[in-house]
Amino acid sequence: MTKHVHRLTTLFLVVFFGLTQLASGQFRLPSQSFKLGLRSEYFSRTLSSEVEGEKPRLKAYLVNLALGYNLGAGFSAAVLLGYASSDYKELVFRRLPFSIDFEGSGLSGFVAGAEVEKSLFSRSSFEVDALGQFMACLGVKKKFTIPGLAVPGSIEASPSWMRAAVGPVFLLTSWEGIKPYIYPCYNYLGGTFSLDQTVESLEGTEKKKIRAKSQFGLLIGTGLEVSEKFELKVEGGFYPRKGGSDFSVMLQALFGL
Numbered sequence: 001m002t003k004h005v006h007r008l009t010t011l012f013l014v015v016f017f018g019l020t021q022l023a024s025g026q027f028r029l030p031s032q033s034f035k036l037g038l039r040s041e042y043f044s045r046t047l048s049s050e051v052e053g054e055k056p057r058l059k060a061y062l063v064n065l066a067l068g069y070n071l072g073a074g075f076s077a078a079v080l081l082g083y084a085s086s087d088y089k090e091l092v093f094r095r096l097p098f099s100i101d102f103e104g105s106g107l108s109g110f111v112a113g114a115e116v117e118k119s120l121f122s123r124s125s126f127e128v129d130a131l132g133q134f135m136a137c138l139g140v141k142k143k144f145t146i147p148g149l150a151v152p153g154s155i156e157a158s159p160s161w162m163r164a165a166v167g168p169v170f171l172l173t174s175w176e177g178i179k180p181y182i183y184p185c186y187n188y189l190g191g192t193f194s195l196d197q198t199v200e201s202l203e204g205t206e207k208k209k210i211r212a213k214s215q216f217g218l219l220i221g222t223g224l225e226v227s228e229k230f231e232l233k234v235e236g237g238f239y240p241r242k243g244g245s246d247f248s249v250m251l252q253a254l255f256g257l
Contacts (some may be wrong), residue, residue: 008132034257035068039080043248044191045212046241059087060110060208068254075121083136084109086159097202098146100195104157109139125174131183134149136162153199161210165217169234179223182222187217187239214246229256
């Protein structure tokens with residue numbers, strides 16, 4: 001997955017600086033309600049398994065274009081559109097002509113999502129918001145050759161997943177330009193993984209449901225107001241589960257239009 005990370009990071013930086021110039025040069029609107037930017041995210045989540053000892057895992061790197069809007073009365077919303085590159089480890093398929101222990105990287109997918117945030121109350125140095133997030137990834141089919149067979153054989157993987165989170169956001173507002181926050185949330189990740197197998201005249205398909213073991217997340221981050229029109233957000237997430245924890249990291253850059 002390293003090659004994909006490097007390519008996507010380069011794409012993130014190129015588009016980011018291009019959008020910065022575009023926003024400053026062409027989108028001079030009197031209202032500061034709109035915000036446009038990019039979000040880059042990586043997460044690693046352990047998946048549930050019915051077989052003792054198996055530890056299937058989903059790792060994904062995402063790059064999203066983000067468009068936010070201030071709706072007024074403490075409401076804000078954002079739409080996300082982008083791309084994901086995913087790795088799957090130790091997914092076991094036993095209902096095919098030949099059993100497969102699937103480990104594949106660089107599975108592409110198209111991502112769409114939305115966020116809604118509402119300010120609940122605030123004090124001089126403290127604020128509480130409610131935040132709901134939804135994201136779906138529709139995977140692109142990818143074909144792999146089955147090694148070690150006496151005859152030609154192949155599999156075609158078709159994954160998809162969705163993620164939903166909701167919870168309160170606790171922000172500290174006592175420092176100018178810096179807003180540290182904690183976001184404890186219900187965090188669900190689940191989907192399906194379909195595998196088509198062809199070995200000469202033998203064909204088979206197996207669809208497996210996938211779901212993250214942890215359904216609780218603790219996200220810690222900070223918002224940075226670099227200037228009147230430009231802000232950054234850096235965030236790390238922890239997802240405790242039996243026997244350990246999973247994680248995520250996120251960087252977002254937004255600028256007012």
